[in-house]
Amino acid sequence: MAKIVVERADVIPVLAEVFREYGFEGASLSTIGERTGLGKGSLYHFFPGGKEEMAAAVLHDIDHWFETQVYRPLRESDDPRSAVDGMVRAVTDYFQSGKRICLVGAFALDTVRDRFATAVSRYFAAWRAALASALERAGCAPDLARSLAEETVIAIQGALVLARALDDTTVFSRSIESTRARLAAAMDRAPPAR
Amino acid sequence: MAKIVVERADVIPVLAEVFREYGFEGASLSTIGERTGLGKGSLYHFFPGGKEEMAAAVLHDIDHWFETQVYRPLRESDDPRSAVDGMVRAVTDYFQSGKRICLVGAFALDTVRDRFATAVSRYFAAWRAALASALERAGCAPDLARSLAEETVIAIQGALVLARALDDTTVFSRSIESTRARLAAAMDRAPPAR
DNA sequence: GTCTATATGGAGATAGAC
DNA sequence: GTCTATCTCCATATAGAC
Numbered sequence: 001m002a003k004i005v006v007e008r009a010d011v012i013p014v015l016a017e018v019f020r021e022y023g024f025e026g027a028s029l030s031t032i033g034e035r036t037g038l039g040k041g042s043l044y045h046f047f048p049g050g051k052e053e054m055a056a057a058v059l060h061d062i063d064h065w066f067e068t069q070v071y072r073p074l075r076e077s078d079d080p081r082s083a084v085d086g087m088v089r090a091v092t093d094y095f096q097s098g099k100r101i102c103l104v105g106a107f108a109l110d111t112v113r114d115r116f117a118t119a120v121s122r123y124f125a126a127w128r129a130a131l132a133s134a135l136e137r138a139g140c141a142p143d144l145a146r147s148l149a150e151e152t153v154i155a156i157q158g159a160l161v162l163a164r165a166l167d168d169t170t171v172f173s174r175s176i177e178s179t180r181a182r183l184a185a186a187m188d189r190a191p192p193a194r
Numbered sequence: 195m196a197k198i199v200v201e202r203a204d205v206i207p208v209l210a211e212v213f214r215e216y217g218f219e220g221a222s223l224s225t226i227g228e229r230t231g232l233g234k235g236s237l238y239h240f241f242p243g244g245k246e247e248m249a250a251a252v253l254h255d256i257d258h259w260f261e262t263q264v265y266r267p268l269r270e271s272d273d274p275r276s277a278v279d280g281m282v283r284a285v286t287d288y289f290q291s292g293k294r295i296c297l298v299g300a301f302a303l304d305t306v307r308d309r310f311a312t313a314v315s316r317y318f319a320a321w322r323a324a325l326a327s328a329l330e331r332a333g334c335a336p337d338l339a340r341s342l343a344e345e346t347v348i349a350i351q352g353a354l355v356l357a358r359a360l361d362d363t364t365v366f367s368r369s370i371e372s373t374r375a376r377l378a379a380a381m382d383r384a385p386p387a388r
Numbered sequence: 389g390t391c392t393a394t395a396t397g398g399a400g401a402t403a404g405a406c
Numbered sequence: 407g408t409c410t411a412t413c414t415c416c417a418t419a420t421a422g423a424c
Contacts, residue, residue, distance in 0.1 A: 113358065153356060245418075
């Protein structure tokens with residue numbers, strides 16, 4: 001049986017899950033060691049900067065995933081309406097209907113926000129801009145597109161908080177469905193794309 | 195000059211601010227000691243259960259504030275429309291337009307959620323139920339009242355996350371205003387209260 | 389009640405053998 | 407590259423003088 005972790009890139013998804021479960025401060029090197037199957041020596045070999053470098057790598061990985069799977073399609077698709085639908089599906093899947101929290105959102109409410117301010121800010125700004133771009137190309141007026149995009153990102157983050165707080169994934173499902181319907185209605189009302 | 199902290203009740207608001215700033219794990223007893231002006235001896239005198247009891251006291255205090263200032267007016271006011279307006283004002287003020295985070299929401303995304311699950315869940319469930327009650331008494335159909343209430347709590351929590359992430363209080367201001375307008379419109383559309 | 393001193397544990401990080 | 411042993415520091419919590 002091949003080892004699950006053989007190179008740096010294999011460690012990152014495991015780190016992401018550990019940070020999601022325990023938070024940045026709560027994720028001890030012993031826990032990380034157990035979950036990755038690596039000793040401290042190996043961990044510091046891969047991440048000389050320690051836990052901070054691990055978290056930075058995780059944030060970079062998340063950013064890259066959203067950039068290729070969500071933001072770029074939203075910005076560049078010929079069919080912005082399908083791209084918006086695709087975003088809703090991707091997000092529902094990614095957050096497992098609210099069972100999984102958003103690590104970037106959790107970092108935003110934590111003290112570590114100061115350490116990772118740029119990455120946290122970039123993640124949300126890119127999301128909002130990409131969605132606004134799709135809505136505008138789908139025919140929404142620029143102002144409407146921007147406010148709808150912002151409210152959508154807000155609704156997703158808020159739904160993750162509430163679903164977690166109440167330990168009830170139906171909160172997330174209801175919210176994302178209502179958001180999807182609202183975006184669809186706005187695009188229906190908009191003049192057809194030229 | 196009288197000491198600022200003279201009894202247990204005076205310590206709690208200070209603890210709340212420290213937990214908001216540093217999170218539960220991040221708030222060390224030394225920090226708490228500095229900010230309250232109390233040594234460990236006094237802190238353990240007031241809170242024999244240590245940090246966990248401090249956080250529980252803070253959550254209880256927050257719950258009490260929302261219960262009297264927000265939930266009860268929403269549930270019991272003769273004028274539910276004004277009560278909803280009052281909630282919007284109270285919340286904007288309380289969260290300082292997004293500069294201040296919601297400690298309960300932050301706990302929900304943290305590992306401490308498990309330790310304080312009941313308090314966290316209670317806070318959000320009570321908020322949602324109280325707002326739904328006001329909307330229904332303002333003439334909204336029960337189903338609409340419940341979904342509007344849930345979406346409002348979601349929007350507030352999401353706006354706090356996004357405002358913090360982007361370090362931009364206008365995000366919160368825009369969101370709360372759009373939420374307020376949406377609630378007002380729903381109550382306008384509803385049949386006048388009997 | 390409040391302080392200082394201290395016990396004890398676990399954290400992040402490093403060194404060096406293999 | 408990976409391990410174990412170890413360093414240092416600071417956390418929570420306690421004890422006991424005043």
